[in-house]
Amino acid sequence: MMKYIVGIGIFAGILYIISIFNRLVLTKNRYINAFSQIDVQLKRRYDLIPALVETAKHYMEHEKNTLERVIAARNSASQNLRHAHQNPSDPTAIQGIVTAENTLRQAISNFNVVMENYPAIKADGAMRQVMEELSTTENKIAFARQFYNDSVMEYNTYRQSFPQNLFSSLFGHRQDAALLEFEDAQEIQLPPKLGFLGE
Amino acid sequence: MNFFEAQDEAKASTARLLFAFSIGLILFASSIAYLVVFIESYLHTGSFIPAVVDTVIFSEVFIAVILTVLIASLFQYYLLRDGGKSVALSLGGKLISPMTHNKQEIMLLNVVEEMAIASGIAPPPVYLLHDQGINAFAAGFTYEDAVIGITQGALDALDRQELQGVIAHEFSHIFHGDMRLNLHLTGLIYGIVFIGGIGHFIFDVLDSSSIRHSVSRSSNDKKGGSLIVAIYLFALGLTIIGWLGTMISELIKAMISRQREYLADASAVQYTRYPDGIAGALKKIGASTYGSSVSSSAGGDFSHLFFSDGTSNFWDHWFSTHPKLEDRIRRIDPRWDGKFASEKSSQKHYAQSEQTTFNVPKQPEEEIKSNPITFDTLSRMPNPSGNFHSVSSTFEAVDIPLEIQSMTANPLSAQWIIYALLLGSQHNELRLQKESLGSAWEKTQNVLKTIESLPRSSHLNLLLLAIPNLKMMSTLQYEQFRKTIEKLIDADQHISIWEWTLRSILLTPLDYEYGLTKIPKSMFQSSKQIRHSLNIVFVFLAKTQFSNEETVRFLLQKTAEQFDLEPFQYLEDLTIDQVDLAVRKIALSDSSLKTKIIDATETLLKYDSRYHEDDAEILTAFKTLLHV
Numbered sequence: 125m126m127k128y129i130v131g132i133g134i135f136a137g138i139l140y141i142i143s144i145f146n147r148l149v150l151t152k153n154r155y156i157n158a159f160s161q162i163d164v165q166l167k168r169r170y171d172l173i174p175a176l177v178e179t180a181k182h183y184m185e186h187e188k189n190t191l192e193r194v195i196a197a198r199n200s201a202s203q204n205l206r207h208a209h210q211n212p213s214d215p216t217a218i219q220g221i222v223t224a225e226n227t228l229r230q231a232i233s234n235f236n237v238v239m240e241n242y243p244a245i246k247a248d249g250a251m252r253q254v255m256e257e258l259s260t261t262e263n264k265i266a267f268a269r270q271f272y273n274d275s276v277m278e279y280n281t282y283r284q285s286f287p288q289n290l291f292s293s294l295f296g297h298r299q300d301a302a303l304l305e306f307e308d309a310q311e312i313q314l315p316p317k318l319g320f321l322g323e
Numbered sequence: 324m325n326f327f328e329a330q331d332e333a334k335a336s337t338a339r340l341l342f343a344f345s346i347g348l349i350l351f352a353s354s355i356a357y358l359v360v361f362i363e364s365y366l367h368t369g370s371f372i373p374a375v376v377d378t379v380i381f382s383e384v385f386i387a388v389i390l391t392v393l394i395a396s397l398f399q400y401y402l403l404r405d406g407g408k409s410v411a412l413s414l415g416g417k418l419i420s421p422m423t424h425n426k427q428e429i430m431l432l433n434v435v436e437e438m439a440i441a442s443g444i445a446p447p448p449v450y451l452l453h454d455q456g457i458n459a460f461a462a463g464f465t466y467e468d469a470v471i472g473i474t475q476g477a478l479d480a481l482d483r484q485e486l487q488g489v490i491a492h493e494f495s496h497i498f499h500g501d502m503r504l505n506l507h508l509t510g511l512i513y514g515i516v517f518i519g520g521i522g523h524f525i526f527d528v529l530d531s532s533s534i535r536h537s538v539s540r541s542s543n544d545k546k547g548g549s550l551i552v553a554i555y556l557f558a559l560g561l562t563i564i565g566w567l568g569t570m571i572s573e574l575i576k577a578m579i580s581r582q583r584e585y586l587a588d589a590s591a592v593q594y595t596r597y598p599d600g601i602a603g604a605l606k607k608i609g610a611s612t613y614g615s616s617v618s619s620s621a622g623g624d625f626s627h628l629f630f631s632d633g634t635s636n637f638w639d640h641w642f643s644t645h646p647k648l649e650d651r652i653r654r655i656d657p658r659w660d661g662k663f664a665s666e667k668s669s670q671k672h673y674a675q676s677e678q679t680t681f682n683v684p685k686q687p688e689e690e691i692k693s694n695p696i697t698f699d700t701l702s703r704m705p706n707p708s709g710n711f712h713s714v715s716s717t718f719e720a721v722d723i724p725l726e727i728q729s730m731t732a733n734p735l736s737a738q739w740i741i742y743a744l745l746l747g748s749q750h751n752e753l754r755l756q757k758e759s760l761g762s763a764w765e766k767t768q769n770v771l772k773t774i775e776s777l778p779r780s781s782h783l784n785l786l787l788l789a790i791p792n793l794k795m796m797s798t799l800q801y802e803q804f805r806k807t808i809e810k811l812i813d814a815d816q817h818i819s820i821w822e823w824t825l826r827s828i829l830l831t832p833l834d835y836e837y838g839l840t841k842i843p844k845s846m847f848q849s850s851k852q853i854r855h856s857l858n859i860v861f862v863f864l865a866k867t868q869f870s871n872e873e874t875v876r877f878l879l880q881k882t883a884e885q886f887d888l889e890p891f892q893y894l895e896d897l898t899i900d901q902v903d904l905a906v907r908k909i910a911l912s913d914s915s916l917k918t919k920i921i922d923a924t925e926t927l928l929k930y931d932s933r934y935h936e937d938d939a940e941i942l943t944a945f946k947t948l949l950h951v
Contacts (some may be wrong), residue, residue, distance in 0.1 A: 164915045168918070256426075263437045
């Protein structure tokens with residue numbers, strides 16, 4: 125009888141360790157995938173901005189400067205993203221994205237303020253459509269970042285908790301994953317409002 | 324609100340309640356086992372209290388009861404185990420097409436996608452219920468078959484942020500498997516009801532005349548008399564224990580369900596990081612004259628699925644599947660003053676937020692009801708998600724005459740329109756097509772006369788208008804319709820690009836609707852795995868844009884770079900079948916890869932900054948086949 129109990133105990137122990145291994149893999153893959161989502165959404169936004177500017181052009185001929193600044197910021201951000209793609213492990217590349225992103229954010233925000241002076245643009249159907257697209261993409265970027273950080277937190281907490289911490293380095297999960305810190309960290313706690321009134 | 328803490332609390336409460344539930348089940352089985360032991364003793368010794376408890380009988384009955392409950396619950400589980408889609412349909416939901424032109428629906432789908440990203444689940448299909456109450460539900464037992472439904476009332480009354488909160492709440496139900504949990508509990512309760520039902524059954528049998536006859540005959544016999552008494556007592560005991568067990572387990576189930584609501588509210592705050600969104604939605608439900616009522620007769624059966632108690636007549640508080648509205652709001656927003664905004668001011672709030680957050684302009688209610696797809700929405704972009712032909716090119720959809728528009732609303736005349744769109748020009752082809760159409764030929768000819776005057780670009784819109792209404796066909800009608808379509812396409816032994824796009828756009832959603840195909844599971848994460856298929860598809864696309872081989876090669880190289888792949892090869896001859904097969908393989912890739920592919924496709928189609936008639940059609944066909 126004792127033998128059986130010990131046998132069952134060992135078997136259950138092995139199952140438990142296997143489940144720890146699998147959960148580590150699951151949570152790790154989740155945050156890695158979460159990162160690629162951010163990337164996809166960033167790129168989507170870079171693709172949207174030319175359309176936005178193109179549509180706005182008809183109404184804002186006298187604001188060439190503002191529009192050009194948006195486009196320039198977009199191009200630089202897009203380039204930075206491509207650069208980070210080629211050197212994913214380079215921390216300066218990631219920093220480059222962050223800086224370029226902030227410039228772009230400012231340019232768009234400025235654009236929104238200027239747009240306030242052109243009431244006709246608000247009524248334009250195509251413009252509304254582009255703005256809804258841009259607004260959802262902005263949201264998606266924020267949510268993708270947030271999901272990445274949530275996943276990282278889940279992974280780290282799981283990895284550090286007892287008894288997983290006894291096994292995690294054995295299974296090759298030696299390091300905590302890094303949280304994404306953006307300069308606008310506080311701002312992204314709120315879903316970005318990209319309305320006609322700006323931020 | 325500290326949402327992580329609140330989630331942990333709700334999860335711990337659920338665990339405690341589940342533990343209580345299983346203890347209850349054990350108590351239930353033991354009381355029945357005791358009942359049998361007592362009656363046993365009564366039959367043998369005349370006294371209900373046995374000198375020694377017969378452990379063999381006790382454990383046998385105990386195990387039998389547990390097994391019966393489990394088997395009965397499995398049976399019930401099997402009966403209820405329908406995907407989310409059937410729940411949505413039985414509530415009268417209408418599937419929102421990803422290609423919708425309605426601005427409200429576009430925003431809704433965007434919000435769903437946002438929450439899918441925030442929760443890390445693939446976006447589920449979304450259904451619209453035509454109710455004026457503010458409500459939403461999630462149904463389905465796995466991530467794959469989950470659906471989300473929302474009422475028209477919610478779309479009209481909530482602003483973007485509030486809508487986000489509501490949808491996030493539903494995503495939590497999907498993410499935490501709440502529908503599955505509920506189903507298991509319902510199954511177990513059914514098992515308990517079943518055992519109580521055995522008691523009822525014995526009473527019924529005893530009531531029937533033949534038994535009573537034999538009872539009266541054997542009543543002289545003392546032993547027979549006590550047997551009858553024993554059976555009566557057994558039936559009575561079963562009924563009482565069954566009733567008690569059912570009440571208690573229903574009670575625990577309701578408590579669990581309420582905890583899951585708190586959990587979902589807390590998760591909604593986690594996903595949106597914006598407590599005011601979901602709190603605002605709850606307040607509006609409190610203020611609205613319609614509340615959260617859903618009129619469908621099936622509403623009561625599914626009350627646990629809804630965002631807020633789906634039925635208007637409130638149960639006893641104890642058995643309610645949802646916590647009180649006030650309690651939910653207070654947990655999210657502790658500083659709430661307890662006043663629901665009056666309806667007027669909530670409307671005003673809506674009007675304000677419309678300006679700042681770029682909401683869909685509100686249309687008069689009647690207009691939405693009587694004519695869900697208006698001219699205005701039709702003549703906008705060919706599709707919602709990032710196709711800018713109308714911005715960067717000369718795309719201008721032309722108004723479709725009212726006469727034809729109303730034809731698309733009827734499933735029968737909608738069929739003729741589709742047939743007319745497929746009619747060929749060659750004599751031989753037409754002859755064959757006439758044969759396969761049979762009696763529908765004349766009608767189709769009539770439709771054709773009206774359509775002929777319309778520009779080519781309206782054909783896609785016609786098709787998209789007709790599809791939702793074609794879903795009203797019976798399965799048999801659809802099979803017939805599908806066969807006819809295939810015959811019309813095959814009439815000239817050649818599949819043109821238009822025929823291919825039409826078939827893809829039309830049959831993909833319909834096949835899914837009628838259960839002929841399933842939405843494929845994703846198999847590929849990397850573009851390398853589907854390199855060959857991508858090659859075929861992009862050669863095909865590039866060739867539709869340029870005839871010059873040089874330019875095509877250049878485009879192929881550019882496109883391959885987007886995927887970090889070696890340049891795609893130029894392919895001389897390409898049949899539409901090859902392309903079809905390749906697209907279907909690509910459809911098996913995961914969502915982020917798909918997004919990349921669609922982006923690349925759009926870039927390629929936009930490259931020449933000229934508008935080709937079939938660009939929008941091809942893009943729509945791609946998106947349909949990829950289920951984007």
